[in-house]
Amino acid sequence: MAEKRDYYEILGIQKGASEDEIKKAFRKKARENHPDLHPDDPSYVEKFQEINEANEVLSDPEKRARYDQFGHAGVDPSYGGGAGGMDGFGGFGDMGDILENIFGGFGFGGGSTRNTANAPRRGSDIQETVTISFMDACKGKKQEVKLNRMTICEDCNGTGAAAGSSVEICPDCQGRGSIKTTQRTPFGAISSTKPCPHCGGKGKIVKNPCPKCRGGGRMRVQKTVSFDIPAGIDNGQTIRLGGQGDCxxxxxxxxxxxxxxxVKAHPLFTREGYDIHCDIPVTYMEAVLGSEITVPTIDGDVKYNISEGTQTGTVFRLKGKGVKKIRRSERGDQYVKIYVEVPKNLTKKQKDLLKEFEASLSDKNYAKRQSFFEKLKAKLDF
Known part of the structure; x- marks a missing residue:
């Protein structure tokens, strides 16, 4: 006969452990070593049996006292002590009862199964994509979308049964949707649950199904949903309409x-958050002399005076001409970037006039050019 391990060692506790410590240690070891958690390793059957045996003795004050005094011989007839024997060690009791205490009736041992077959369940969400213009995103608008969604069948009002008939409770599972099976093993009875094969896990049987929904109680129909696109919404954002998904x-x-x-791209505007950006070309003379230019905005054209000598890359801001912030009164700004368009395809006369004009200028007319060469000269002299 193989030498038996010490029961305290099996549960990982000291000899003077309290009843509460024994109970906690047993629960922990039972969870970690249950055979169902290690289906590919048959050694866990023996480990679990060993843990159960240790708990049977140490959780009983009388058996524990005999074990502390005489060891295994005090509690196991096979060791010759015969002092009271081992109650229930022939089959280790009903494993289902043990596991129900350990796991609270869930997963192992076939504890109580919650009746979820006919419990209310939330319908699925539906995702759709809507494409709108840049201006609609800025201003907001009413929009419609067509979608296919599950709705309650109007003919049977969701019961799934044809007119004049009713839904019956499954006689096999009594409406639970699952059945419990118990298997006797050398180390006890193990119970498990599985969907009822008679009703397919629904808990009910429709003998005369509704012809419109074919007994499902729901059917997919096309529906048009109207909704508001809020002003200020941006590309990639999501609008959630509660309760408009599947029933x-x-x-x-x-x-x-x-x-x-x-959101579709715009030919003139780009967007960063709630700010709008655009580039505007101006003529050479407008940049040199300054001018009043027309600037497009999402609210319409506005006039703006650029100063004399405006350079390419100059940016000015139109405060409050950006996008309205969602569900707020504030708006972003519009940033306008100027670029000077250099004329091309000049006639000889135009070129001569420009050369004459250029000859009349001096370094003081080119502040950046003058500064550049002064810095260059200073660097070379250094």
């Missing part, structure tokens, strides 16, 4: 409709 099951709430917004 629920067994009276559960409907899911939501998630609308992913795709």
């Amino acid at each position: 629920g099951i067994n009276g559960g709430p409907s899911g939501d409709l998630l609308l992913n917004v795709n």
